Amino acid sequence: MDINAIIHAIGVLGIAGIVFAESGLLIGFFLPGDTLLFAAGFLTQQGVLGVNIHLLVLLLVIAAVLGYSLAYVFGHKFGRKLFTKPNTPIFNHANLMRAETFYEKYGPVTIVIGRFVPFARTFVPIVAGIAKMSYATFLLYNILGAVLWIASIVYLGYFGGAWLQQHGINVELLVMPVILGVFIISFASPVVHILRDPSMRAAWLKKFGKKQS
Secondary structure, eight states, X not given: OOHHHHHHHHHHHHHHHHHHHHHHOGGGGGSOHHHHHHHHHHHHHTTSSOSOHHHHHXXXXXXXXXXXXXXXXXXXXXXXXXXXXXXXXXXXXXXXXXXXXXXXHHHHHHHHHHTTSTTHHHHHHHHHHHTTOOHHHHHHHHHHHHHHHHHHHHHIIIIIHHHHHHTTOOHHHHHHHHHHHHHHHHHHHHHHHXXXXXXXXXXXXXXXXXXXX
């Protein structure tokens, strides 16, 4: 997939549309959000998009916040109906209770960190809605997570990409390793946070021990 060609074809509004879709539509989980943001920042520095970098960041933050809000509303309005039917391995009452308990404890950090994890960012706000997380709390961390996610990667592409190019380094070859590094750090953080909780750690060890035996 040639990200540069995609950006040339869709422009700023198209990038915002992809960010919105990846954040708020179930079909958006396969979209190249992180790579797209990095490339958008770099191409803005190169003058390709013809937009101010700060305006671009603001526009994309708005798209990300609106996408998450739409997904939350969908989960809150319709998601719980999935758990009213006869139990299945995924959609059962016990899992719903676990989701509500989890979001009571780790909801804010999940909303923020979920922005940086491909695939997860599409489903985190939906589960928050299903679990009836307070919308005021959700919105606060929705905005915080969107600002951190968009700004960090777009500005990295804008300033870091230009620096690398000046030093004769192929930017395109480094995009995926950078995104992979962000993914590993983002994924490790909530795992460590959860395992530090005695009850969560005990439950995990008990489940793992049963599988081993």
